[in-house]
Every structure is written in structure tokens, then in C-alpha cells.
Amino acid sequence: MGTHMVARVDEIPPGGRKIVRVEGREVGVFNLNGTFYALKNSCPHQGARVCLGRVVGTTIPAGVYEFQYSKEGQILRCPWHSWEYDITTGQSVFDPNVKVVTYPVEIVDGQIAVTVAT
Numbered sequence: 001m002g003t004h005m006v007a008r009v010d011e012i013p014p015g016g017r018k019i020v021r022v023e024g025r026e027v028g029v030f031n032l033n034g035t036f037y038a039l040k041n042s043c044p045h046q047g048a049r050v051c052l053g054r055v056v057g058t059t060i061p062a063g064v065y066e067f068q069y070s071k072e073g074q075i076l077r078c079p080w081h082s083w084e085y086d087i088t089t090g091q092s093v094f095d096p097n098v099k100v101v102t103y104p105v106e107i108v109d110g111q112i113a114v115t116v117a118t
Helices: none
Strands: 002-008 017-022 025-032 035-040 054-063 066-077 084-086 105-108 111-116
Touching (some): 025 111, 035 105
Antiparallel strands (some): 002 111, 017 025, 054 066, 105 111
16 A cells, blocks of 8 residues: 655645546546545446546435435546546445445645555
8 A cells, every 4th residue: 555645735726636647547636625535537337537527416316206406516427428426435326336446535744645555
């Protein structure tokens, strides 16, 4: 397991992202309102570079035959087939058994540190 400094905090503004290479794999680092998250840049569906997708919200059930728009700026939509994932957990919106790999993130002296298991 290795911890890598991947960017300064001020390099990724709120709502922004940066794709970095860590131990031979691409990782997307996202800033959601000052909290940073790291996801492997590979969609579990067909391997698309998922971290290049749009960051949006999604609809959630609100009642019988009703849906409510939610999680604005927290959902990552795969650019190939529009599969949606929660950036904060990597969990897919549509199936609890599908998830993008996530990595622990820490802030150390103004630097973003991502830990990747080898």
C-alpha cells in the first residue's frame, strides 16, 4: 500500500477534478465542497475512463410514482453508456452490487494524499 501526494488542495476547486496516475493506474480526484474523493478511472461496466464523465445529480424515489432530483454535483455519469455512480462512495445509482473502486484521501500540509493498495 502506498500513499502518494497527487496535488495541492488549491489545484482542484470545489466542483473540480484532476486525473492523476498513481502506481500505474489512473485515479480521478474530485473536490465536492471542500471534501476530496478518489476513484479509479475505470467503469466496471466496460472499462471506460469514467472520471472523464459529467458530474450531475440524479432522481431518487420520493413517493408512489414520484421522483425527486437529488445529489446535484455528486453523481458521476460514465461517458460511454451513462451509468451513474455516487462520487462519495463509488456506489452505482442503479445496482448495489456495482461499484467504482475508491481510494482513501487525506489532506496533509495542504497536499492531497491518495492511498492505493498494491
